[in-house]
Amino acid sequence: MKKERIGRSSLPLFLCAVMMLLCLVPLAACGSHDVESGAGQSDYPVTINEVTLSAEPEGVAVLSPNLADVVLALRYEVSLKARSEDCTQSDLSILPTVSLEDPQAIRDSGATLVLTEEAPTEEQKKAAADAGLAILVLSPATNREDLTRLYTQVGSAFKGAATGYHQGEKIAKNILMTIDDVRRVIPESDVVVTVCFLLDDQGGAVTGDCFAGKLIESLGFANAANDGAGNQVELSVIANASPSYLFCPTGMKDTIAAAEAFKDLEAVQQGRIFEIDPHLLQWQGNSITQGITEIVGSIYPELLSEPGVSSDASQPPESSGAAAATELKPGDENETVKNLQLRLQELGYLFVSPTGLYGEGTEQSVKDFQLLNGLEVTGIADEQTLELLYSDAAKPRTD
Structure with a gap:
């Protein structure tokens, strides 16, 4: 039987077709x-x-x-x-x-x-x-x-x-x-709390169309500047909403309190104006969690000041090295981390088995502890976090 041969003129086309097939089969590789x-x-x-x-x-x-x-x-x-x-x-x-x-x-x-x-x-x-x-x-x-x-x-x-x-x-x-953990610790109420983060005294505010505005709503608060856009809102809109709590950039509290447009607001009359670094709501890294923690802590200070537990177990074992540790972070693996996990478990924060490895579960547990105890939420057990964690003032998780 005579075999069909590929002529020289057809060879380039044939090779081209083969190369195309090689690229199409393992597509991700090409x-x-x-x-x-x-x-x-x-x-x-x-x-x-x-x-x-x-x-x-x-x-x-x-x-x-x-x-x-x-x-x-x-x-x-x-x-x-x-x-x-x-x-x-x-x-x-x-x-x-x-x-x-x-x-x-x-x-x-x-x-x-x-x-x-x-x-x-x-x-x-x-x-x-x-x-x-x-x-x-x-x-x-x-x-x-x-x-x-x-x-x-x-x-x-x-x-x-x-x-x-x-x-x-x-x-x-x-x-x-x-963020969801923050929402869960806010006391349930039939009354919706109205807040507003003012950026200046001329109508600059965190509006409902921006990321920070959506975060405020996700916490269950009503945003007085929700109907504004591009961080601008009519002053009359804020006046009509009469927020119970006002937030403003650091250094602006006195300006806001003295502004004619805000003098009749409930927040001003009750002295509920709080300064917060606006970057904590504008930057979308760990600043976010720190910002909303400060907002919630200002409205519900009792969340950060309830008495903690007192027991002999609240002190780190002397042999663990926990007292001497200045920082524990994701990726660490040793007995000091295991003792950290045992303490978090005792306080109701850790829901995975203590293994000595600082993994995702431990990181999230540390974040939750920092949140409920008024610390900067980073997920890293720094010296301040460790000191509070092993003290009688450590607040347990009860939900």
Whole structure:
């Protein structure tokens, strides 16, 4: 039987078809994974907002304080090489300050990727490309569900479509769980508490269309500025709502109290004006949980001041090293962590078996303890957290 032969003129077409089939069968191996569709099976190449990264960045420059806060929450700050001037987080203070006006300075810092919330101009794009920089523009989260989108995008930018994506997903989930924990400890009431976070005395306020406004509502409060937009609301709207509690940026309490537009508000007349760093509601890292904790603690101070338990077990075993430990954090594994877990379990915070490994369950338990005991919510058992945890003043979880 005569075998059919492929002529020389057909050979290029045949080879081309074979190559196409090889790419189509293991599709993920031939193209980049876009994280818009979820996590990838491998880390690289990865596409985020139409920017494709073929490998982990040598270093990252962050030009947004909000994105910097997310990076810190993800614990990826070790990869940061530079920051913009408005990234004022203390943990980043040692980094050089840069801007897109000098892309070569960014590259000289060791960064190959720039994270920003503001779209660059065409001129800035070209200058950055010439300097060997990729620019990734990421928008802030607009609601609870969108927080996961933001975290998975940032995570993927640092560590890829699998490792980074899953880390972002995990940390976003933990933050939302902490917010839900805050909601659960608020006393039940038939009366809805009306609040307002004023940004100035001219109508600037946290409105219902922004992430912080949605957080306020998710806690069960009525936002007096809910019907405003873009952090602006008519003063008459606030006056008609007559909020019971007012919040304002640090240093503005006296200005708000003296403003003619607010003098008849219940909050002003009752002296219920509280100052809070506005960044705690604007930045979407661990600042979020700290901000809502301060709001809830101002309205319900008894949540942070109820007497704790007293027992011999409240003291750390001398042999454990717990008394000498200054900080325990996720990833640690030793007897000191196990004693920490036993104490959290005793107080009603830990619902997993104590193993000595500081994992996700322990991290969430520490966050819950910090929340109910008026500490900064970080999930890291720092010296202040450990001191209170092992004291008679530690407040147990009762829900």
